[in-house]
Amino acid sequence: MSAAPLPLALTLGEPGGIGLDVTLQAYHRHRDLPPFYLLGDADALARRAACLGIEVPIEATEPSAAAGIFARALPVVAVGHPVVGEPGRLVPADAPAVIASIETAVEHVRTGLAAAVVTNPINKHALYGAGFRFPGHTEFLGELARRFGPGPSAGGAWTPIMMLAGPELRTVPVTVHVALAAVPGLLTTDLIVETGRIVAADLAARFGLKTPRLAVGGLNPHAGENGTMGREDDEIVAPAVAALKGLGIDAFGPLPSDTMFHPAARRGYDAALLMYHDQALIPVKTIAFDETVNVTLGLPFVRTSPDHGTALDIAGTGRARPDSLVAALRMAARMAAADAAGSPAGAAA
Ligand SMILES: NC(=O)c1ccc[n+]([C@@H]2O[C@H](COP(=O)([O-])OP(=O)(O)OC[C@H]3O[C@@H](n4cnc5c(N)ncnc54)[C@H](O)[C@@H]3O)[C@@H](O)[C@H]2O)c1
Ligand SMILES: N[C@H](C(=O)O)[C@H](O)COP(=O)(O)O
Incomplete structure (x- = not known):
């Protein structure tokens, strides 16, 4: 029994x-x-x-x-x-x-x-x-x-790690409850790698996704447009994506954050890592406010x-x-x- x-x-x-x-x-x-x-x-x-x-x-x-x-x-x-x-x-x-x-x-x-x-x-x-x-x-x-x-x-x-999980989209803010002005100073390659590592591990252990695909969004418009709209994407985010790949995690990016949430794009990943709170929470709450869950990983x-x-x-x-x-x-x-x-x-x- x-x-x-x-x-x-x-x-x-x-x-x-x-x-x-x-x-x-x-x-x-x-x-x-x-x-x-x-x-x-x-x-x-x-x-x-x-x-x-x-x-x-x-x-x-x-x-x-x-x-x-x-x-x-x-x-x-x-x-x-x-x-x-x-x-x-x-x-x-x-x-x-x-x-x-x-x-x-x-x-x-x-x-x-x-x-x-x-x-x-x-x-x-x-x-x-x-x-x-x-x-x-x-x-x-x-x-x-x-x-x-x-x-x-x-x-x-x-x-x-905060993750918002809806029926069609999971998003993770790398920085969370901080003023927007503080975000560039808080973003580090290590922080993004540690976040991605925990997300990948928990999606495998607790969500049944053996090799989760992680899309990483850029901080700046057009992910920096080759450094002409900010250097963080090339100097901080891209090295983090490379490091995650080096850990055997299926990560890709930095992607322009404005175009990674349309339906076809969403089918290409299991979770999206975004650099600040509203980048991550606006899309998921807009798509499915009544069904989305805030889950703490790690x-x-x-x-x-x-x-x-x-x-x-x-x-x-x-x-x-x-x-x-x-x-x-x-x-x-x-x-x-x-x-x-x-x-x-x-x-x-
Ligand atoms: N998990 C948490 O503890 C948590 C999460 C988000 C916001 N907050 C806090 O809540 C407070 C209010 O935040 P806010 O105004 O940004 O967001 P909110 O979600 O409380 O409200 C936003 C809008 O959505 C409506 N709404 C919210 N939940 C609803 C539901 N279940 N059914 C129907 N309509 C609903 C509200 O009436 C409001 O118009 C803030 O202090 C914020 O810090 C706490
Ligand atoms: N940022 C969250 C949201 O808007 O849904 C919220 O404030 C809850 O955060 P905690 O789960 O850390 O309380």
């Missing part, structure tokens, strides 16, 4: 945003989801369900009982902080619960209570007053990963998230679509199964 699958640990996210809405709607509308529990406050979730006018049975519980409860009620595991969760408003008193839910989710995976971490969106600015010092989940999770033991990077660090555990943000403008209105969260829950379950099996399981979106 095989054991019941471990549940996924879903974090609270910003309680003034749509995280609670999409959590409730996902459970309400989809009967075939992998079992998950919300790390938060059952009362706040019940208040949001009433606000949305939907009936969702909610049960406060412990992680070990969550999978058994899931068929009859949405399990909620308390994080030890009450939550106000007023739709459309950031309440400073809610920040400790938001941070605690992320830490607790990672701890539950580390201690074998949960299979993977799925995060609801946060408002980073709202957390800074409570001591949060990271640009986003990605960097915070990289730090929390140290609890699993030393990572492969310098000083025992883990290198978390960690000793699985983390996925919907691609959207807190959307304070529509919280509590019933207009938030749960599709991206549903995709994130399903992808997390597939990736965790691949990790558990120690072999590729094909977690493609």
Whole structure:
């Protein structure tokens, strides 16, 4: 007899945003989801369900009982902080619960209570007053990963890599939450090579792509047009592509970033590496905003998230679509199964 699958640990996210809405709607509308529990406050979730006018049975519980409860009620595991969760408003008193839910989710995976971490969106600015010092989940999770033991990077660090994965396109920003003006100074050949190496390794191990093809986009218009529109593409990006090839990775570029996302071009690669946040996130969110998943590669555990943000403008209105969260829950379950099996399981979106 095989054991019941471990549940996924879903974090609270910003309680003034749509995280609670999409959590409730996902459970309400989809009967075939992998079992998950919300790390938060059952009362706040019940208040949001009433606000949305939907009936969702909610049960406060412990992680070990969550999978058994899931068929009859949405399990909620308390994080030890009450939550106000007023739709459309950031309440400073809610920040400790938001941070605690992320830490607790990672701890539950580390201690074998949960299979993977799925995060609801946060408002980073709202957390800074409570001591949060990271640009986003990605960097915070990289730090929390140290609890699993030393990572492969310098000083025992883990290198978390952001990938946005949709049904037709996967993109990776090489630099992430930094001002555009800082990007040229941060781009190095080593950074691109390390990013490409982790992407190729995780696509093979966790997405069932044995020899993933990586398209590398240039920084400047027309990938620098032979150096006449900036030298970074020739001096930093091209050597990184050559180094990735030297590692046996099927990488090519630098490509002009404006013409690498049309349908025929997309069929030529499994993931695209782009030099900064908006180069990577605009195409994938434009093509499939409702189905794309934000996944963190390079960690000793699985983390996925919907691609959207807190959307304070529509919280509590019933207009938030749960599709991206549903995709994130399903992808997390597939990736965790691949990790558990120690072999590729094909977690493609
Ligand atoms: N994973 C995360 O924690 C994460 C991801 C992205 C943005 N954010 C944060 O979210 C905040 C708001 O960011 P933003 O305004 O750029 O993006 P957003 O995704 O919150 O909203 C952009 C637009 O899309 C709409 N929208 C978003 N999700 C939707 C859904 N599920 N259904 C229907 N409509 C939806 C919103 O109403 C808004 O009009 C920022 O503080 C940002 O840092 C967090
Ligand atoms: N850049 C991400 C996006 O726009 O989807 C987002 O801010 C989430 O980042 P984290 O997963 O690091 O919180």
